[in-house]
Amino acid sequence: MGVEQLKIAVISVLLVFFASTTKAQPAAGAQPAAGGAQPAAGAQPAAGGAQPAAGGAQPAAGGAQPAAEGAQPAAGAAQPAAGGAVLDVVAKFGAKADEQTDLNPALMNAWKEACASPTPTTIVIPKGTFLLSKAELTGPCKARVEIQLQGTVKAPGDPAAFKTPDWIVFSNVVGLTLNGGGVIDGQGPLAWGKNTCAKDKFCAALPVNLRFNFVSDAIIQDITTKDSKQFHVNILGCKNIKFIKFTVSAPGDSANTDGIHIGRSDGVSILDTTIKTGDDCISLGDGSKNVTVIGVTCGPGHGISVGSLGKWKNEEPVNGVFVRNCTISGTSNGVRIKSWPAAEAGTASDMHFEDITMDNVGNPILVDQEYCPWNQCNLKAPSKVKLSKISFKNIRGTSSTAEVVKLVCSKSLPCEEVNLADIDLAFKGAGGPGVSQCSHVKPNLTGKMNPPACTAEGTKIAAN
Numbered sequence: 112m113g114v115e116q117l118k119i120a121v122i123s124v125l126l127v128f129f130a131s132t133t134k135a136q137p138a139a140g141a142q143p144a145a146g147g148a149q150p151a152a153g154a155q156p157a158a159g160g161a162q163p164a165a166g167g168a169q170p171a172a173g174g175a176q177p178a179a180e181g182a183q184p185a186a187g188a189a190q191p192a193a194g195g196a197v198l199d200v201v202a203k204f205g206a207k208a209d210e211q212t213d214l215n216p217a218l219m220n221a222w223k224e225a226c227a228s229p230t231p232t233t234i235v236i237p238k239g240t241f242l243l244s245k246a247e248l249t250g251p252c253k254a255r256v257e258i259q260l261q262g263t264v265k266a267p268g269d270p271a272a273f274k275t276p277d278w279i280v281f282s283n284v285v286g287l288t289l290n291g292g293g294v295i296d297g298q299g300p301l302a303w304g305k306n307t308c309a310k311d312k313f314c315a316a317l318p319v320n321l322r323f324n325f326v327s328d329a330i331i332q333d334i335t336t337k338d339s340k341q342f343h344v345n346i347l348g349c350k351n352i353k354f355i356k357f358t359v360s361a362p363g364d365s366a367n368t369d370g371i372h373i374g375r376s377d378g379v380s381i382l383d384t385t386i387k388t389g390d391d392c393i394s395l396g397d398g399s400k401n402v403t404v405i406g407v408t409c410g411p412g413h414g415i416s417v418g419s420l421g422k423w424k425n426e427e428p429v430n431g432v433f434v435r436n437c438t439i440s441g442t443s444n445g446v447r448i449k450s451w452p453a454a455e456a457g458t459a460s461d462m463h464f465e466d467i468t469m470d471n472v473g474n475p476i477l478v479d480q481e482y483c484p485w486n487q488c489n490l491k492a493p494s495k496v497k498l499s500k501i502s503f504k505n506i507r508g509t510s511s512t513a514e515v516v517k518l519v520c521s522k523s524l525p526c527e528e529v530n531l532a533d534i535d536l537a538f539k540g541a542g543g544p545g546v547s548q549c550s551h552v553k554p555n556l557t558g559k560m561n562p563p564a565c566t567a568e569g570t571k572i573a574a575n
Contacts (some may be wrong), residue, residue, distance in 0.1 A: 208239025363411030
């Protein structure tokens with residue numbers, strides 16, 4: 112073997128040796144995925160799939176990355192979304208948690224950079240309390256954006272600071288995650304006394320804590336919305352949006368502070384959530400489709416409601432509402448469907464309420480097609496909203512009103528395919544026992560009926 116051939120042989124052996132000893136090491140800068148592989152940008156977990164555990168690792172201030180090649184992140188270190196960058200609003204954009212400096216410029220700059228990134232990006236709002244005048248977070252974005260809110264953001268307390276009924280708004284975004292265990296504080300007490308909606312149907316609109324307009328494939332998890340001046344969450348034109356371990360917190364006397372309001376959206380899921388507020392815990396407007404509510408604790412508040420429907424022209428149908436394994440406590444209503452009389456036409460169908468516990472709840476089961484708050488309508492004209500395919504199953508507990516079950520349907524459009532099964536609701540107040548009233552409906556009955564179905568004075572059974 113010549114000298115040159117010997118050199119080539121030696122180099123070949125050395126290359127094989129080094130390749131075998133280095134191939135198991137990650138490339139410089141590679142980040143281990145927290146808890147395993149993350150979905151690609153825009154990909155969603157399968158329905159019912161595992162969600163990140165609440166209380167998981169939070170990003171450290173400054174978005175520190177693991178120092179050593181292949182090293183594991185330290186406890187509390189930031190986890191970027193599927194290999195993307197981490198943008199800390201304090202460390203990179205100069206935000207100050209002093210409750211005086213407006214977070215808006217730092218947050219908007221972070222959002223602009225994240226939204227323009229071709230790879231998933233995480234924005235971190237670290238622990239501390241930040242003043243936020245307003246935030247309009249608008250897409251479309253090039254990849255998924257995650258906001259880890261670890262601290263508290265506060266709205267200006269004075270309602271006069273808002274020219275429109277918006278505070279934090281996400282619009283036209285596909286692929287959004289909002290998590291981190293933080294608090295969104297609307298500072299509502301100054302506004303609640305100025306809410307005139309109880310006597311004025313043209314009342315001035317106050318800002319909503321969180322708006323989601325035309326957002327798709329979103330997860331909102333382990334976040335608290337507190338003391339909104341109006342609705343806490345408003346969802347419009349959205350698809351496939353999940354609320355998981357979400358919290359709504361406001362006193363029972365806070366006016367018009369619906370917890371989560373849904374309108375013209377498809378595939379909204381509200382899971383393992385606690386809602387305490389001064390109006391409906393969850394309300395569904397027209398165009399709500401395929402809405403799932405599981406494991407929700409509601410109260411104080413006005414219960415879980417479909418409607419009100421039929422107030423406006425060209426309302427879209429409601430179809431596919433599934434509420435189960437919920438607990439409702441101390442509310443003025445339980446589960447209800449409501450529509451206005453003497454108003455506009457509409458339909459609502461395929462609505463099911465199952466395995467629900469009531470604790471001292473007024474009107475635990477209520478269909479009210481004579482809904483007319485503040486005497487703003489003509490009760491002599493029937494509702495034009497057609498209700499069908501409704502079930503109330505395995506609903507138990509206690510009622511604070513003698514009218515335990517009340518199914519008041521439209522005289523011109525009687526309810527159809529209504530099922531009551533295994534109802535056990537006790538009323539122990541003065542004038543007891545509880546009663547069940549039915550108007551313009553003939554429900555199908557299965558199992559236990561306490562109180563006996565459709566036996567109250569004034570009951571008007573619909574013809575077959």
